[in-house]
Amino acid sequence: QFPLGRRLPCDIYWHGVSFHDNNIFSGQVNKFPGMTETVRKITLSRAMRTMQNLFPEEYNFYPRSWILPEELSLFVEEVRTMKDSDPSWKPTFIVKPDGGCQGDGIYLIKDPGDIRLTGSIQSRPAVVQEYICKPLLMDELKFDIRLYVLLKSLEPLEIYIAKDGLSRFCTEPYQEPTLKNLHQVFMHLTNYSLNIHSGNFIHSDSVNTGSKRTFSSILCRLSSKGADVKKLWSEIISLVIKTIIALTPELKVYYQSDIPAGKPGPTCFQILGFDILLMTDLKPVLLEVNANPSMRIEHERESSPGVFENVPSPVDEEVKVAVIRDTLRLVDPQKKKSKDTQLIWLTEHPVDEYFCVCTISMKDKQHKHHSLKLSLKLKFYLKLGSCQSLEQVWEVSEELLDAPKSPGAALPSLCLKQVFPKYANEFSHLRLMDRVAALFIRFLGVRGTTKLGPTGFRTFIRNCRLSNSNFSMAAVDILYIDITRRWNSMGIEKESGMCLQAFVEAFFCLARKKYKSLPLHEKVLALTCVCERRLAGLHRKRLVWGCG
Numbered sequence: 001q002f003p004l005g006r007r008l009p010c011d012i013y014w015h016g017v018s019f020h021d022n023n024i025f026s027g028q029v030n031k032f033p034g035m036t037e038t039v040r041k042i043t044l045s046r047a048m049r050t051m052q053n054l055f056p057e058e059y060n061f062y063p064r065s066w067i068l069p070e071e072l073s074l075f076v077e078e079v080r081t082m083k084d085s086d087p088s089w090k091p092t093f094i095v096k097p098d099g100g101c102q103g104d105g106i107y108l109i110k111d112p113g114d115i116r117l118t119g120s121i122q123s124r125p126a127v128v129q130e131y132i133c134k135p136l137l138m139d140e141l142k143f144d145i146r147l148y149v150l151l152k153s154l155e156p157l158e159i160y161i162a163k164d165g166l167s168r169f170c171t172e173p174y175q176e177p178t179l180k181n182l183h184q185v186f187m188h189l190t191n192y193s194l195n196i197h198s199g200n201f202i203h204s205d206s207v208n209t210g211s212k213r214t215f216s217s218i219l220c221r222l223s224s225k226g227a228d229v230k231k232l233w234s235e236i237i238s239l240v241i242k243t244i245i246a247l248t249p250e251l252k253v254y255y256q257s258d259i260p261a262g263k264p265g266p267t268c269f270q271i272l273g274f275d276i277l278l279m280t281d282l283k284p285v286l287l288e289v290n291a292n293p294s295m296r297i298e299h300e301r302e303s304s305p306g307v308f309e310n311v312p313s314p315v316d317e318e319v320k321v322a323v324i325r326d327t328l329r330l331v332d333p334q335k336k337k338s339k340d341t342q343l344i345w346l347t348e349h350p351v352d353e354y355f356c357v358c359t360i361s362m363k364d365k366q367h368k369h370h371s372l373k374l375s376l377k378l379k380f381y382l383k384l385g386s387c388q389s390l391e392q393v394w395e396v397s398e399e400l401l402d403a404p405k406s407p408g409a410a411l412p413s414l415c416l417k418q419v420f421p422k423y424a425n426e427f428s429h430l431r432l433m434d435r436v437a438a439l440f441i442r443f444l445g446v447r448g449t450t451k452l453g454p455t456g457f458r459t460f461i462r463n464c465r466l467s468n469s470n471f472s473m474a475a476v477d478i479l480y481i482d483i484t485r486r487w488n489s490m491g492i493e494k495e496s497g498m499c500l501q502a503f504v505e506a507f508f509c510l511a512r513k514k515y516k517s518l519p520l521h522e523k524v525l526a527l528t529c530v531c532e533r534r535l536a537g538l539h540r541k542r543l544v545w546g547c548g
């Protein structure tokens with residue numbers, strides 16, 4: 001802690017709340033600019049909706065959501081249409097205030113007419129979401145999972161997931177929602193901060209009993225009952241990667257505004273808390289993403305009536321200490337330096353009694369060649385020899401890169417598992433919005449801004465040659481004004497101009513105009529390719545003129 005400020009720059013800055021806690025120009029910060037805003041309930045729902053519109057099958061792990069108050073009539077309308085087409089559908093919805101946490105202000109409704117419109121909804125926007133009525137229960141109780149995810153880098157994208165997490169239990173046996181039990185928070189909401197106040201909350205020193213347990217203890221129980229735990233993990237990994245892919249466009253806009261390319265600035269990483277619910281068929285559903293997950297390893301206990309004390313919580317300690325320790329190990333600048341020097345030294349001495357440098361070449365399933373240069377302890381080198389697939393090589397190489405260099409430096413193996421770029425190929429087609437965001441960023445012009453002005457939008461249209469006799473520059477201006485005015489009237493942002501999400505709406509509108517018969521994601525992809533090609537052409541021309 002530096003209550004009086006710092007004099008020397010640091011390698012790693014650990015901020016309590018946000019990127020802006022300090023003015024920093026080097027090193028690494030444990031927060032990304034704009035993360036808190038990007039994972040707020042409304043912004044997250046919007047980003048997920050964009051991805052659901054583009055890739056409906058891939059993003060069906062996020063419950064259908066509407067934004068209040070602006071989409072109230074759409075919500076009423078859509079629910080009525082769905083009920084008309086399936087009269088047996090008896091849905092429940094959960095209303096969650098934007099920016100709320102710890103279950104604050106959340107309530108369940110059976111009918112859109114039950115939304116509390118008086119007072120708060122106008123001043124405090126919210127998300128209304130389909131309520132998952134059939135969650136997986138354990139000991140008759142509803143529970144959710146808190147998983148810790150390290151976003152180690154945005155460009156290139158690097159994601160790690162902690163191998164263990166927490167499971168937080170309700171404290172009243174679960175029943176499907178009825179008008180009678182809708183208000184019973186201890187039955188429907190899994191928040192620790194709420195359930196701790198229930199007389200039924202069980203503090204336990206064991207990680208597999210009580211109202212807060214490790215996720216691994218849940219997996220053990222599921223596996224003992226024959227559940228396919230491997231499949232569940234791979235679905236969770238895919239949910240995490242897809243969610244982060246949905247968030248990266250917005251994060252990149254904030255990033256360039258705070259840390260402009262080419263200027264001295266820090267790099268960022270961040271630990272995120274993913275809240276996930278399992279359905280009875282073990283399908284994971286994303287509830288929300290927390291930018292500042294609690295890292296407390298103590299809990300409060302009422303030692304005598306009205307007197308509270310902090311006591312250690314073994315479950316929290318088991319999971320959270322490992323997450324922070326391994327985050328520091330992964331971002332440790334010294335580790336990077338020592339690895340590089342070791343490699344250089346070893347290259348000069350190719351084979352030694354204990355170490356050798358080897359290049360492993362392997363073909364993956366698509367017959368693409370990969371090579372991996374490693375300095376290995378001999379016994380690991382031999383172990384690699386038995387690997388059958390690229391996957392196995394990575395597993396072994398991860399293990400040996402973490403292997404202690406000397407007995408004194410022994411640390412437990414990493415609890416953080418790299419999932420991206422490891423599985424990048426499977427998800428590359430979903431990164432379309434990153435390319436649209438890159439177009440947006442290119443035309444932002446003034447450094448430090450996150451919004452596109454009318455001139456920037458016109459230049460984008462002109463440079464990408466998107467205007468023609470059917471779509472005049474006057475129509476371009478009208479499109480800009482219409483969309484920007486609507487987004488700004490939602491009153492979310494202070495700065496004037498076109499935000500990324502408004503640009504995305506305009507871009508989709510242009511794509512629909514230009515390519516009538518294709519599915520939406522193909523339309524957007526086609527338009528993105530056209531813009532990129534024309535901008536690259538323009539860039540080449542400018543280089544030639546510049547030389548001339």
Ligand code: ADP
Binds near residue numbers: 101102104133144189
């Ligand atoms: P908060 O940030 O206030 O904790 P959450 O979105 O995490 O808000 O919701 C609080 C709790 O409500 C969750 O932990 C979960 O138990 C329950 N919940 C939230 N959304 C849903 C949903 N769509 N279906 C079922 N339960 C939900």
